Amino acid sequence: MPFQPMLGGMVATQSDVEPTPFRDLDVTRSDSSLRRFLHGLPGVDQVGAEQRAAALGTRSIKTSAKAFALDLAISMVDLTTLEGQDTPGKVRTLAAKAMRPDPSDATCPATAAVCVYPDMVATAKEALGSSGVKVAAVATAFPSGRAAMDIKLADTRDAVEAGADEIDMVIDRGAFLAGRYLEIYEEIAQVREACRRENGESAHLKVILETGELQTYDNVRRASWLGMLAGGHFIKTSTGKVQPAATLPVTLIMLEAVRDFREATGTMIGVKPAGGIRTAKDAIKFLVTVNEVAGPDWLDPDWFRFGASTLLNDLLMQRMKMKTGRYSGPDYVTVD
Template identity: 75%
Template sequence: MSSAPSTPAPAPSAGAPATPSGAPAATGSPFADVTASDAALRRYLHGLPGVDAVGLEARAAALGTRSIKTTAKAYAIDLAISMIDLTTLEGADTPGKVRSLCAKGISPDPTDRTAPKVAAICVYPDMVATAREALAGSGIHVASVATAFPAGRTALPVKLADTRDAVAAGADEIDMVIDRGAFLAGRYMAVFEEIRAVREACVRPDGSAAHLKVIFENGELSTYDNIRRASWLAMLAGADFIKTSTGKVAVNATPPNTLLMLEAVRDFRAATGTQIGVKPAGGIRTSKDAIKYLVLVNETAGANWLSPDWFRFGASSLLNDLLMQRQKLSTGRYSGPDYVTVD
């Protein structure tokens, strides 16, 4: 894959300050004309360069062969732990299960207090208050899925009420799902306006706002071109993070589709000066997997994204493997299966 930007930025208006790459700086809105109408938005999204699928997959595979050893591996494992959105999104979730998960997020390895905390605990809206109370003073964020997760098949007022309830209960972050039906039907402005409306619903009475993560469900978007379009659409609408998937379908995060999204956030920052985060979710279960994704981040978007502020893993079982590998590095042996908790 070429390292050149994957999309052309709009031409700067006369007198507009420019970034070193020639794109307009983040003063004003360089994309205002792009989002002025449905026709303009469609024209822009379909004008994005087509994705070279062979090149994308080859680059993702090549980066996945990088060998990370000793101190670099130890650093990568701790970084990955600090990037986890530790998640429980089941119909059988109870307050006790959520409190247990929060305790694990605060102290992932009770036998080793040097283990870092996770970035967030992600739950359904009705469990936000429970998580908020359990995490008080820990510095760990409370994330909540919303907008009729995972299918998103309900009316906009219901989606907005879902979001407002989660924010009112204390959610620091909202993970929303886009209307894939509208997107696949080419109704891009409808998707854009829905993201904007949810973003407004994230604003608290004091004017602060929960961060908004926008989930595409890449497995349902089917093509790399659609994933690139969805990435730009969400960023133009004001997403703080773009997220691969819900973890509830057959195809979730993959190295190629995450690489494509990393290229998009890199190019968006070059064009606007605004940095957007990326969250792969679903199917990332081992330390080896997590380290491959960190290599993708470093080699594609750059070191500025190697932080929980800009990159997250949506995961539940990943943490256990990271802890077991962490112990292996420190003691030289693998622990037994009862070393980590199931939740």
């Protein structure tokens, strides 16, 4: 099915261009039309995708490039705490770590964001102040997404009103697997509208696909396109609560989707793998994949994030190893 271009040129930052819903595509707004479009996307070669991801994962990089990659990865982390036992004190501690990951080294970059439940947004916002570190909030009945739409929208509005800069929503995977694509589209579009503030500004919307429940790589590609067509600023692999979470082949497929979407529409969409990325070595594999699949434009916190709670510690220890020539003990970094 042909595209009708939605925007003319490339975009440089998240604030320049808002993702545009698919009303400008040559399809009607119906389940049948969306089905024809999504099932008309090229199928994923499972063996090929896994082999390419494995090959990219073996790439070695020079020492100078590794130092750059470690700092870049730190700047892309959404430092996350999403537990029932979260307290204001824990969130403040996490915010302090996000702003100054290595208190002994002022050259260490801050993380991109702190990700919390909606009831902790105000605490995180106050703690982060004018640091530039964003506050991301999970919403829409995270992690299951099993709630009535009015509850999901209220969840989102509460987080936005409390000051969230970014909303990480979950799609209804049951509806997606049942082929109710228009329902998912409308859900994303309504949540995006709920992200708008009274002053006209909008929190950025990350659409969590929960790829571990989507069953096939073809479904990952379809869900990625659906999230972009409906207006998501980012597409995100996982909640971190379901395994498998952020695998390299799945992320590769999502990177192909955002690359192809920009080529077709001129609109650039971000990607966020989340869950299971724990080591600097793994993070560098993802950055190599970003560069090789989507391109260097995505090597920026505006366009690529890591959703993680423990990754930052290993990045910091590897960074110190490069500076001092030795590994620090586990007490070098704070325990999240």
